[in-house]
Amino acid sequence: MDLSIVIPLFNEDESLPELSAWIEKVMIDNNFSYEIIFIDDGSTDDSWKVIAQLRVVNNHIKGIRFQRNYGKSAALNEGFKASQGDVVITMDADMQDSPDEIPELRKILLDGGFDIVSGWKKKRYDNTISKNIPSKLFNAAARKSSGIKLHDFNCGLKSYNSKVVKSIEIYGEMHRYIPILAKWSGFKKIGEKVVEHRARKYGVTKFGWERFINGFLDLFSIMFVGKFGKRPMHFFGLWGTMCFFAGFSIFTYLTISKFFFDQTGMTQRPIFFVAILIMIIGSQLFLGGFIGELIARNSTERNSYLIEEKIGL
Numbered sequence: 001m002d003l004s005i006v007i008p009l010f011n012e013d014e015s016l017p018e019l020s021a022w023i024e025k026v027m028i029d030n031n032f033s034y035e036i037i038f039i040d041d042g043s044t045d046d047s048w049k050v051i052a053q054l055r056v057v058n059n060h061i062k063g064i065r066f067q068r069n070y071g072k073s074a075a076l077n078e079g080f081k082a083s084q085g086d087v088v089i090t091m092d093a094d095m096q097d098s099p100d101e102i103p104e105l106r107k108i109l110l111d112g113g114f115d116i117v118s119g120w121k122k123k124r125y126d127n128t129i130s131k132n133i134p135s136k137l138f139n140a141a142a143r144k145s146s147g148i149k150l151h152d153f154n155c156g157l158k159s160y161n162s163k164v165v166k167s168i169e170i171y172g173e174m175h176r177y178i179p180i181l182a183k184w185s186g187f188k189k190i191g192e193k194v195v196e197h198r199a200r201k202y203g204v205t206k207f208g209w210e211r212f213i214n215g216f217l218d219l220f221s222i223m224f225v226g227k228f229g230k231r232p233m234h235f236f237g238l239w240g241t242m243c244f245f246a247g248f249s250i251f252t253y254l255t256i257s258k259f260f261f262d263q264t265g266m267t268q269r270p271i272f273f274v275a276i277l278i279m280i281i282g283s284q285l286f287l288g289g290f291i292g293e294l295i296a297r298n299s300t301e302r303n304s305y306l307i308e309e310k311i312g313l
């Protein structure tokens with residue numbers, strides 16, 4: 001199968017018929033074999049009914065329905081698991097992404113040998129204050145910490161080599177950082193294409209102000225897990241040891257001044273409390289590292305590595 005189009009949705013019943021008709025048209029024009037996987041993320045409107053109706057007339061349409069709203073990442077994760085196409089396209093259900101971009105996204109991916117080609121909403125039709133400016137900040141932070149040169153990490157419209165989507169796991173709100181997750185899994189060839197963005201035609205945005213906090217927290221966890229997930233002691237141990245020694249050096253200094261230079265009142269000096277504090281913090285960090293290491297050792301994933309190829313085995 002050429003293409004799997006994975007579409008997470010939450011209360012988007014008005015857009016679905018139009019969207020699927022448009023995708024169908026693009027698929028037929030380009031002669032692709034395809035499937036459309038709608039993941040209904042616990043909608044409370046008629047979305048699921050609409051999907052079931054669409055399926056009756058077009059059996060390329062498939063659906064997964066969550067019992068409740070788990071979030072876009074969870075929906076994408078399930079869609080990825082179910083996908084069968086060689087190339088997987090993700091897009092939003094709200095018609096802000098144009099299906100006309102699909103053939104080009106697929107072509108760039110295949111011709112350039114990319115693992116991911118990410119859309120870039122260069123001209124965005126969203127609210128400037130609540131969306132465009134925060135999103136510029138997010139992208140700058142993500143670029144800086146991951147080293148991936150993308151302008152628009154969180155664009156819903158992306159194409160993937162199916163190998164990528166079968167290797168990564170997304171949860172929480174990590175759909176914002178799929179390119180980073182992919183990079184940690186060894187898929188480094190990440191491209192970008194400017195895509196057309198449209199104003200939301202029906203319904204309202206599903207992401208409120210919490211996304212500011214959640215987005216940044218997730219960036220931290222991704223960076224941390226990616227780097228130290230399998231060796232937490234290297235992070236906590238390093239900082240723990242450094243803190244402990246800094247505190248210890250201050251104590252040594254205080255002790256020397258007391259005994260050799262006869263200075264009194266060392267417990268009155270602020271630096272004394274700093275020393276105590278950082279020694280305690282240091283031991284705590286160290287302990288955190290040990291516990292992290294014990295957890296990592298017990299995890300079933302501790303020895304799972306993604307193997308690209310094998311020979312003679």
Ligand code: UDP
Binds near residue numbers: 070
């Ligand atoms: N979505 C989802 N589950 C959620 C929130 C959103 O599946 O909990 C879907 C939503 O229906 C849409 C896509 O994710 O298809 C992008 O959401 P939205 O358009 O609200 O985000 P925005 O474009 O405003 O950033």
Ligand code: MG
Binds near residue numbers: 092094096200
């Ligand atoms: Mg949208």
